[in-house]
Amino acid sequence: MEKRALLYEGKAKRVYGTSDENIVWLEYKDSATAFNGEKKANITGKGRLNNEITSLLFLKLKDLGIESHFIEKLSETEQLVKKVTIIPLEVVVRNLAAGSFSKRLGIKEGQPLSKPLVEFYYKDDSLGDPIMTEDHIEELKLATKEEVAILKKNALEVNKALSAFFAELGIRLIDFKLEFGMDANGEIMLADEVSPDTCRLWDIETNAKLDKDVFRRDLGNLTEAYENILARLGGKQHV
Numbered sequence: 001m002e003k004r005a006l007l008y009e010g011k012a013k014r015v016y017g018t019s020d021e022n023i024v025w026l027e028y029k030d031s032a033t034a035f036n037g038e039k040k041a042n043i044t045g046k047g048r049l050n051n052e053i054t055s056l057l058f059l060k061l062k063d064l065g066i067e068s069h070f071i072e073k074l075s076e077t078e079q080l081v082k083k084v085t086i087i088p089l090e091v092v093v094r095n096l097a098a099g100s101f102s103k104r105l106g107i108k109e110g111q112p113l114s115k116p117l118v119e120f121y122y123k124d125d126s127l128g129d130p131i132m133t134e135d136h137i138e139e140l141k142l143a144t145k146e147e148v149a150i151l152k153k154n155a156l157e158v159n160k161a162l163s164a165f166f167a168e169l170g171i172r173l174i175d176f177k178l179e180f181g182m183d184a185n186g187e188i189m190l191a192d193e194v195s196p197d198t199c200r201l202w203d204i205e206t207n208a209k210l211d212k213d214v215f216r217r218d219l220g221n222l223t224e225a226y227e228n229i230l231a232r233l234g235g236k237q238h239v
């Protein structure tokens with residue numbers, strides 16, 4: 001497979017074309033951003049850690065019958081994925097109260113929820129990624145009612161699979177964000193990444209935060225937290 005021109009550069013990844021029109025080449029960057037890009041830093045090793053962790057999690061999901069855009073990991077920071085058109089929605093699943101949910105609704109962080117909750121946010125930096133109802137999604141024609149139902153069902157399946165898998169590793173999956181795309185056949189497919197950048201992961205025993213909140217809230221060393229997750233997943237640790 002040959003790497004071709006840069007197609008798109010996002011906050012955390014670069015997307016290149018390849019010699020196959022249905023496949024793109026992703027490069028994970030070392031940049032960390034939070035609060036809609038207001039807080040920024042370059043953290044050496046972050047791209048490698050997110051690439052390694054996402055690759056392992058997409059392989060695990062595949063084993064459990066959940067397909068994604070992931071094809072293969074090429075190097076420490078690169079992977080090949082199926083080309084999709086990203087649906088401009090962030091699909092968030094929450095198992096325990098945290099983050100914006102706690103802030104918006106005044107519910108203490110760490111409080112268990114009676115069932116997993118699904119939320120949608122409009123992927124639009126200029127608007128600050130606002131939360132949306134299903135009616136808003138239909139009104140803006142971002143997805144049909146049927147597609148929204150598929151996104152919700154897929155997100156809850158990913159939650160079930162990942163919550164159980166992380167629990168085996170002594171990690172509590174508090175919440176996470178997914179993105180989905182449409183492939184050339186109009187099929188909805190899990191895309192983007194699943195990593196400590198996009199999940200809240202707390203140690204089951206100590207409640208230590210092992211995710212991007214370490215950076216957002218200045219809680220310590222981000223790469224140490226991500227190395228901890230990678231080690232528990234059985235991935236290579238950097239020495």
Ligand code: C5P
Nearest residue numbers: 098099100101175176177197198199200
């Ligand atoms: O900030 P909030 O509590 O809404 O985040 C919920 C989950 O979605 C967290 O795991 C967070 O890391 C993730 N998220 C994300 N990208 C965003 C917003 C939230 O990965 N733009």
